[in-house]
Amino acid sequence: MVLALSGCSNVSGLGFPEGVSSINDISLSLWQGAWIAGGVVGVITLVLILWPAVFHRAKASKGEFPKQTQYNVPVEIVYTVIPFIIIAVMFYFTAVKQNEIIEESPTVTREITVNAIQWSWQFGYPEAGEKAIVTGTPEKAPTLVVPVGERVRYTITASDVVHGFWIPAFMIQIQNLPGVTNNLEFTANKIGEYPGRCNILCGRSHAQMLFTLKVVSQADYEQYLETLKASTA
Template identity: 40%
Template sequence: MPTPVTEEAPRILSLWQGSWAAALATGVLVWGLILWSVIFHRRSRTKVEVPPQTRYNMPIEALYTVVPLIIVSVLFYFTARDESKLLALDEKPAHTINVVGFQWSWGFNYVENVPGSDKADARTAKELDAIPERFRKDFPANAGGVYQVGTPGERNPQNGNPGPTLWLPKGEKVRFVLTSRDVIHSFWVVPFLMKQDVIPGHTNAFEVTPNKEGTFMGKCAELCGVDHSRMLFNVKVVSPERYKQHLEDLAKKNQTGYIPAGIEQTDREKNRETNQL
């Protein structure tokens, strides 16, 4: 497994390791019983009679019914516990970034108050209409924002890695709001140990707190068409001061405002959210 680079990733690593340990223990037990049966209950070379037959053994039948239920219940408990923690959202995250997936690259809307980016307001910007109100209400007031948008042939000038670069501040919580312009993608930063689908007409979100500076690889983890393999990007974790400077640099390049977030929610999805289905 990659080395975790967020405060949330060790929880995922622990769940993954625990699941594998449980699977290995179950496998060893099953393999052991199979080998024991093969060795000690093989057919005798000298005896030809039919061995004793055992039928309708209620204790054994109860055992192989109850034990799998216990195993599944334990795995379900730990998975549900960790999932609820990992998908919990703060009321006011320190930073919000709208990740836009499209064939065949990525765009990043930094929903921030950046000097020189007063052309738009994230809460009312038409480009962000695809994002539901439950997320937009948490946007900073009068956040003009800046953006970065990639192309399939783009490369990071520092390390030559393909795709655009998403900048994040170390030690500060970041909310990712995921939207798609066309088909289903999946936003996966490998050392985050977590990915989430980017679905047209449906908005997903999660939060992380990066705790290690560096440049890390990200990719689309959902087969999305002929150039799926080119949907790569980089994640650069820097100090909060350097992050702020990067946003100001984008504003100086006139990359202010927001790129279109994607396809708006379907009526069915709006109904699901309204009625908490």
């Protein structure tokens, strides 16, 4: 694991790309740490299973019965306390990272609205006017266009049932809740196209609730806003 982490950046992301969004920058170490913790616990557990299985096999031919050690209070305390410590450490780091992720900056000027409907997405660009809303359908998945290198505030809502706004490569997911407005801010760091999905089972065409996240240059984004303004005026 250490060799893999130090050697190759694709391997070190353990399935996630690095530096793609401001949230990757925050979450990646948590993701790596969780895998390392899981690996350590897994190896210790494997040894604890194999060691008695190999070295403390019942010697059937001699008819020996192993020594019974139930109600061993110190052992019971140890196997209660150790998992508690593992959970507490993981909870602590998760809470720290989560607080960083949901932090809102007072200086954000870019805003995009993300409304989920059965079964697609509505992306609104208030900067281009109230009517600048792009609505997808299950047959024609919409594109969410965002500027590179700029922090954007996303307003997350739902019209009907609970949906989940998920951009796997960006390590981002937040629920769209009917009657509740969630906010999320992040910066997209690399120009490109990334698949997006709904990750809460929301009905018959849930699997078609897809979108493409398109990260464009700031000039292209301004141009896109102009196009939206012209087409919805």
